[in-house]
Amino acid sequence: MPIPRAAQTQRRTRIQEEKEEQILEAALDVFSQNGFKGATIDQIAEVAGMSKPNLLYYFRTKEAMHRALIERVLDTWLDPLRAFDAEGNPESEIRSYIRRKLEMARDFPRESRLFANEVLRGAPLIEDALKGPLKELVDEKAEVIRAWAKAGKIAKCDPYHLIFSIWSTTQHYADFDVQVRAVLGQEKDGDGRFEDAARFLEQLFMGGLSIRN
Amino acid sequence: MPIPRAAQTQRRTRIQEEKEEQILEAALDVFSQNGFKGATIDQIAEVAGMSKPNLLYYFRTKEAMHRALIERVLDTWLDPLRAFDAEGNPESEIRSYIRRKLEMARDFPRESRLFANEVLRGAPLIEDALKGPLKELVDEKAEVIRAWAKAGKIAKCDPYHLIFSIWSTTQHYADFDVQVRAVLGQEKDGDGRFEDAARFLEQLFMGGLSIRN
């Protein structure tokens, strides 16, 4: 009778796992399209196929839902950068980083837009994560790139802005999808568009870093 | 006594000009930070320094405000691309296009974020503009770039994705400003950051298009 909130219980039941998953899936849909303030609990509940109080049984507030969602996304979002290997070959490392980021934009556009929405509004929920773990990771990888440049393996360039430009060019295809589709028309869609983008970005970055094929 | 809404009157008075300007300025502040749904009329009214009904005297609905604002922004936003000159030198044309876009991201970040917010939510208000005038303009300039490539003045590349990548890399500094600042720390701020970005992007695109300095 007293309400032991799902999030507080020690061991999570099967139902809890399933329902929380179901809710976060719906929340991703709604938050990524409307932003935090624009999304409503009723809307998420409807998409999730459950009543509003039921949803609030698993996440006590709208913000708790958003926080759970964005923390999870932020984590997987950085996986490609973590995979960036200092010991590897500069050309193939950068090339495959670009491709992996582009694949994520293609396969997880909602996650990209959720993140974009959050950063756009000032990133109140993830400010600490950006200044802490994210910055540290980028610092580390920037150092790798700088070392490559110093060793003459790639052209000298600002590693931070290189990373920014890879982020922005790839995520653009998720975040600005509507615009991209409007400009390209429907004839180029899906995989064709993806391959065109991949080819172009590869050429751009390989050339810009003086890595000739 | 009957209410001749400002927007409907034939000739606009001095007060109308001033107040509408004042409102749109405030609306830019609020909409760009919170998105359409996240922004409230009360908030805009407060920033504009007038009462809510007074604001609604000039713009009958929240959507009317947003529409007026975004149409104006969209127009000026495309100016740099319009300035792109087919007769000019490819290198300097592309270089100055990048610089101009980067300057806009620096000087008009709110406009950039307003636009980003609108596209992120599916661009319901400007879908037609994207598929019409915007597409036509991009088509035209893409043809110019293609001709340059054919003439061997720049490397062969997909002109559409080239334009997308210039848009995304430059606007990134406005839209993802919080993230950029979090990663770079505060030591690099303002003009220093801008110059670093400009130098990097110039190198990237000039190299990627095989235009060697």
Place this chain on the structure above:
DNA sequence: CAATAATTTGACCGTTTGGTAAACATTACA
């Protein structure tokens, strides 16, 4: 099976929101 814990829901609450009505104030101009 019994009883306890976990889950689900309809009804509800206070606040915020977009927008209106009408009275009041100010400006423009004959």
Place this chain on the structure above:
DNA sequence: TGTAATGTTTACCAAACGGTCAAATTATTG
């Protein structure tokens, strides 16, 4: 200066919102 058009404000409304409550239902387990 008078008066009609324009501009401004206070008070208000209905709908939507985030969230609560208690009762009902379902699952778990001794």
